[in-house]
Amino acid sequence: xxxxPEVSRRKFQHEVRTLKEQRSTLESRGIFxxxxxxxxxxxxxxxxxxxxxxxxxxxxxxxxxxxxxxxxAVEIPSLAARAYKARFDLTDYDLQAPSLEFRDFxxxxxxxxxxxxxxxxxxxxxxxHVVLLDRHPITQKPFLCVRGIREYHSHxxxxxxxxxxxxxxxxxxxxxxxxxxxxxxxVHPQLVVQQNALQVNWAAEEKV
Amino acid sequence: MLNFAAEDSLWRFRTxxxxxxxxxxxxxxxxxxxxxxxxFIINGMDYPIDVSVExxxxxxxxxxxxxxxxxxxxxxxxxxxxxSGVLLETGRTIEDLGLKNGTRLFLxxxxxxxxxxx
Numbered sequence: 001x002x003x004x005p006e007v008s009r010r011k012f013q014h015e016v017r018t019l020k021e022q023r024s025t026l027e028s029r030g031i032f033x034x035x036x037x038x039x040x041x042x043x044x045x046x047x048x049x050x051x052x053x054x055x056x057x058x059x060x061x062x063x064x065x066x067x068x069x070x071x072x073a074v075e076i077p078s079l080a081a082r083a084y085k086a087r088f089d090l091t092d093y094d095l096q097a098p099s100l101e102f103r104d105f106x107x108x109x110x111x112x113x114x115x116x117x118x119x120x121x122x123x124x125x126x127x128x129h130v131v132l133l134d135r136h137p138i139t140q141k142p143f144l145c146v147r148g149i150r151e152y153h154s155h156x157x158x159x160x161x162x163x164x165x166x167x168x169x170x171x172x173x174x175x176x177x178x179x180x181x182x183x184x185x186x187v188h189p190q191l192v193v194q195q196n197a198l199q200v201n202w203a204a205e206e207k208v
Numbered sequence: 209m210l211n212f213a214a215e216d217s218l219w220r221f222r223t224x225x226x227x228x229x230x231x232x233x234x235x236x237x238x239x240x241x242x243x244x245x246x247x248f249i250i251n252g253m254d255y256p257i258d259v260s261v262e263x264x265x266x267x268x269x270x271x272x273x274x275x276x277x278x279x280x281x282x283x284x285x286x287x288x289x290x291x292s293g294v295l296l297e298t299g300r301t302i303e304d305l306g307l308k309n310g311t312r313l314f315l316x317x318x319x320x321x322x323x324x325x326x
Contacts, residue, residue, distance in 0.1 A: 018253065022249070025249070025312075121321040121323060130323050145322035146319060147321065161320070174316045207293070
C-alpha cells in the first residue's frame with residue numbers, strides 16, 4: 001500500500017460517481033456498470049458489437065466459377081463474440097494507474113489467453129496491432145497494453161512512459177473509452193472454415 | 209448668415225445620410241446566428257463551449273482544455289471523436305464537419321498502445 005486508503009477511497013468514489021453520471025453514454029457503447037462498486041474494484045460488462053463473419057470455401061458466385069481456394073464471407077446476424085467482464089482495481093489510485101483484469105462473466109474466472117477475445121488498435125503508421133497480450137512479466141496474466149492501464153506502465157518496455165505523466169489528464173472514464181475502442185469498436189471476430197479445421201481470427205477495422 | 213446656417217445644417221444632414229461601410233456591414237447575416245454550442249466530454253465531465261461555426265474545431269478544443277484545466281499537454285496530443293467513435297479533423301471548421309448545436313464530442317488523450325503484430 002503506497003497511498004493512504006482514505007485518499008484512494010475518495011478518488012475511487014469520484015471516479016465511480018463520474019461513471020454513474022455517464023451511464024447512458026457507457027451503455028450506448030455496450031458497457032454496463034455491474035452492481036454497486038465497492039473500493040477498490042469497479043466491474044463492467046462489455047458487450048461485443050460486431051457480428052461474427054464466417055469465411056467459407058466458395059465454388060461459384062452466380063454463374064461464375066471461382067478459382068480454387070476462393071472464400072466467401074457471410075455475417076451471421078445471431079452471432080457475435082461473448083460478453084466479458086472487465087475488473088478494474090483502484091488500489092493506490094491515483095498514484096498508480098488502475099489495474100485491469102478480464103473475467104468470464106458467468107464463472108468469474110480469469111480465462112486462458114488462448115480462449116479470450118482479442119483487442120486491437122489501428123494507427124495510420126503502425127496499422128493494426130494486438131494490444132491484449134499474454135503473460136505480463138510481473139502478474140503472469142493476460143494484460144491490456146494500453147496507456148492508462150497499470151500493467152502497461154509497469155511493463156519494463158514502457159518504463160519511460162510513466163503513469164504520473166498522464167494521471168492529470170486521464171481518469172477511469174477515459175481509460176474505459178480507450179478500452180472500448182480497442183476491445184469493442186475496432187474488433188471484428190472472424191471464423192474461417194477450412195477443409196479439416198476452423199480458425200478464429202480477429203480483424204481490426206481500419207479506423208484511426 | 210441665416211442662409212449659411214441653413215446650408216450648413218443641410219450639409220450635415222447629407223453627411224449623416226451617406227451610407228458608411230459600417231452600415232453596409234449591417235446587411236450581412238448577424239454573426240450571432242453563426243454560433244453553436246458544443247459539449248466536450250473530458251474524463252467523463254461535460255464542458256459546453258459556445259463557438260462560431262466558421263472557426264476550426266481546434267479553437268473550441270483549446271477552450272475546452274483551458275476550461276477543464278487540462279493545459280499540461282498541448283492540444284495536438286488530444287483527439288476529438290464523435291459519439292460513434294469517429295475521429296474528427298480539428299483543422300476543419302465546425303461547419304465543414306457538420307457539427308450541430310448540442311453535439312457531444314469526446315475529447316481525450318490519444319490511445320497510446322504497445323502491443324505486437326498478429
